[in-house]
Amino acid sequence: MKNINSKKLLPINMNSIIEGHMVIIKPISKKEINKTYLSWLNDSQINKYLEVRHNKQTINGIFDYVNSHRSRENSEVFAIFTKKGIHIGNIGVIYDKDNKYVEYGIMIGNKKAQMLGLGGEATILMFEFLFKNKGFRKIFNGVISKNESSWKLFESIGSTREGILRGQCICSSKKPCDVYLYGILRKEWLNSRKKYLNILKNIKIKNG
Template structure:
């Protein structure tokens, strides 16, 4: 995989060298991981190494780090996991809180969705987000994803049940 760039960001393969104290701090921060399924696990450097290694050893996964062009800071990750029928799941985490609310999520989703359709020849990408994660929902909707369904009472957060939005975007041939 080559490096993917936008005006503000660089996307490149996430490796074991990217498993740092900063990355680990994102996963143990309750505010950052509140909408991640991994919030149910205890995270250590060892478990993070194993996770990155397992993701990268599956040829159906593309695990990318999001880096700022101006500071070369690793600020988050985006992942595409291919399934059958040229369909894949996409997920994103912006770990650096100082980049929240600056359009990084939408820019990353747009860029990697376009790359997945063009370079991976995918025909559909799917995503999910918890109903109270409005920032994620807005980012996906802003980038052309549509709500395809809603799973009621699907997850538990702070001992309360919440629903999940199921989103998708289908490849559109450009004329």
């Protein structure tokens, strides 16, 4: 394990830039760790389906979060930008080297960028990158049951609901909520991606 040092980011693990029609995705830098990003994490409308909702977040905490990813092999935090260079959200990828799958998470923090299809495009681009360029065998993620727009997105791109953790977490309503577990295998993505060739035809991947 690499040493984790607040206010200093560890070296990038996946130094790739993925560009689509509407968004650009690249490893997060110190520039994006700012008051705007922090405000997303402490906004109850944005964080209601995120684990950070339980505690007040800090800039140091963001550095620790990014470094906790970068201290692991093939794990990374990516920033999502509009084509105008506006930071609108993040994607977290955690690699399980023993079982050869990645855990995936996405947040669109900029409220003006929500419900515009940007998160959907970013996820399609990242799945393509993780499966075809990185060669991972499976992508897994958990979604709080009340986060309907999120789990519908994963289902629409071919992920299978593999299980339900009943009453797994306490939601912002202070009541227990289920967590849906989703997974998609590489061979399933190679079939499902055919529906998104209009998006994938625009993909450009280069080293950062």
